[in-house]
């Protein structure tokens with residue numbers, strides 16, 4: 680089974696990190712290499728441009744792809760399914776125009792020009808309105824085009840908003856909210872191997888922001904301790920031979936750790952340990 684992974688740019692490192700944490704260690708990766716084998720002999724990685732990954736998966740060069748939802752919507756292959764939100768690469772595709780210009784609404788774009796790296800998404804978006812501006816396809820630096828009379832507005836990616844701001848562009852409308860997803864071709868989406876990869880990646884995502892909490896607690900305070908531990912299906916409780924204490928283990932949200940420790944300490948808990956969790960399989 681082949682997984683297509685962004686070869687460079689902002690999506691490469693987080694994608695590799697996620698695969699590593701999920702246990703799919705690369706065994707023969709090298710800089711600039713376009714494929715790599717993993718510890719699982721059935722799983723190979725292919726490195727491709729984020730924008731080309733939908734086509735790789737659709738055509739069968741790869742079975743699974745990691746790329747932005749925006750890229751998948753733009754390619755719109757029809758035989759590819761979205762299996763999992765990987766939680767990074769969050770951005771928005773927006774319609775924007777010069778702040779000091781006379782385009783303030785979608786309707787103002789009748790007979791005008793819109794520049795974008797996403798012509799198909801743009802066409803679909805305008806098909807839902809009554810305005811049909813001319814779409815000009817560019818391959819980067821889209822924010823420049825309204826200032827050099829190439830376009831009256833743009834449809835482009837924004838995340839922090841800095842690029843729009845420094846180029847004095849204001850958002851008119853949101854076209855798409857995107858994040859990086861795990862996609863598979865529909866004919867392999869139910870295969871065991873694909874399901875194993877989904878589960879492994881999901882387990883890393885589920886563990887993010889969670890901590891494992893261990894402590895010794897007085898047995899007679901167990902009910903009260905249970906009440907303050909949100910836990911995943913309640914804490915695990917183990918007897919410690921003969922001293923009226925029990926070992927209590929549980930998973931808590933990282934943001935609840937401070938309060939939980941204070942509460943269990945008040946109830947007589949001791950030897951409290953907090954550790955990170957690498958993976959959490961439900």
Ligand SMILES: Nc1ncnc2c1ncn2[C@@H]1O[C@H](COP(=O)(O)OP(=O)(O)OP(=O)(O)O)[C@@H](O)[C@H]1O
Nearest residue numbers: 687688689690729747748749750768769770836838
């Ligand atoms: N500023 C951003 N913030 C968050 N996600 C982004 C941002 N820009 C792009 N993305 C996401 O990353 C994907 C890949 O972006 P892009 O193809 O521009 O690659 P890149 O990482 O910028 O590298 P390069 O442009 O050099 O190839 C986009 O399709 C989008 O899903």
Ligand SMILES: O=P(O)(O)OC[C@H]1O[C@H](OP(=O)(O)OP(=O)(O)O)[C@H](O)[C@@H]1O
Nearest residue numbers: 819820835836837838839840841842843
């Ligand atoms: O809202 P912001 O945080 O400013 O991010 C938005 C910018 O990020 C992306 O560009 P990128 O840095 O990938 O450069 P590129 O045009 O070379 O792809 C995107 O095309 C925007 O220009």
Ligand SMILES: [Mg+2]
Nearest residue numbers: 688689819836
């Ligand atoms: Mg980019």
